[in-house]
Amino acid sequence: MKLTDRLYEEVKYIWNGYLEQPFVKELGEGTLREDRFRFYMVQDYRYLLQYAKVFALGVVKAEDEGLMRRFACMVHDTLDGEMDVHKIYMNRLGITEEEVAKTKTALANQSYTSYMLEVAFKGDILDVLAAVLSCAWSYQMIGEHHKNIPGAMEHPLYGEWVRGYSSEEYVRGVEEIIDAVNEFGADISAKKEAYLKEIFLNCCRYERDFWEMAYHMNMGD
Numbered sequence: 001m002k003l004t005d006r007l008y009e010e011v012k013y014i015w016n017g018y019l020e021q022p023f024v025k026e027l028g029e030g031t032l033r034e035d036r037f038r039f040y041m042v043q044d045y046r047y048l049l050q051y052a053k054v055f056a057l058g059v060v061k062a063e064d065e066g067l068m069r070r071f072a073c074m075v076h077d078t079l080d081g082e083m084d085v086h087k088i089y090m091n092r093l094g095i096t097e098e099e100v101a102k103t104k105t106a107l108a109n110q111s112y113t114s115y116m117l118e119v120a121f122k123g124d125i126l127d128v129l130a131a132v133l134s135c136a137w138s139y140q141m142i143g144e145h146h147k148n149i150p151g152a153m154e155h156p157l158y159g160e161w162v163r164g165y166s167s168e169e170y171v172r173g174v175e176e177i178i179d180a181v182n183e184f185g186a187d188i189s190a191k192k193e194a195y196l197k198e199i200f201l202n203c204c205r206y207e208r209d210f211w212e213m214a215y216h217m218n219m220g221d
């Protein structure tokens, strides 16, 4: 069993719940209220800026040029790949850069990104990878699920999101992260594996809380 399979075993009870999250379910069915999606978009844009910095810490921690380049590509794929979908929505929903800049980060969002950055700052390459894994991988799972819902890919508002997170480029990016976890985690101690499981589990909990936050448009006040 690969390390990522063992990590998945720890969190599958949380992952099963993602598809039942009202935000995720209604997005797939095309019934999600637009104001909830708009709230999510602004928060997620702010989230992704911090997520890109976690990959950037991978560049800092890498010990050879090849690995630096792999992490640099992940920064690029976030800022100029995944966030392209967000930019399309910002145009469509009339969200300006100023609005994104002046909006406060919701507490659940702040807690999640602070945690990832803390893990990455103090840890090694594998810790950086464990911190980004649930973010990348769980969206792939949701994208794969939603693309099979009749009409979801063509939905006038949410189709772009479903197409983005089920696209070949997105899936390729996630596979690179999964492969890197298994490559660097091939021969680790039981203690290290337990720590990676803790990071992964915490991030999966934060993912669940992010969906809750978005659905209830909860700033945490």
Ligand SMILES: Cc1ncc(CN)c(N)n1
Binding pocket: 044, 047, 048, 082, 134, 135, 136, 139, 207, 210
């Ligand atoms: C909160 C969150 N988690 C994951 C993803 C997918 N990279 C995202 N855009 N936003």
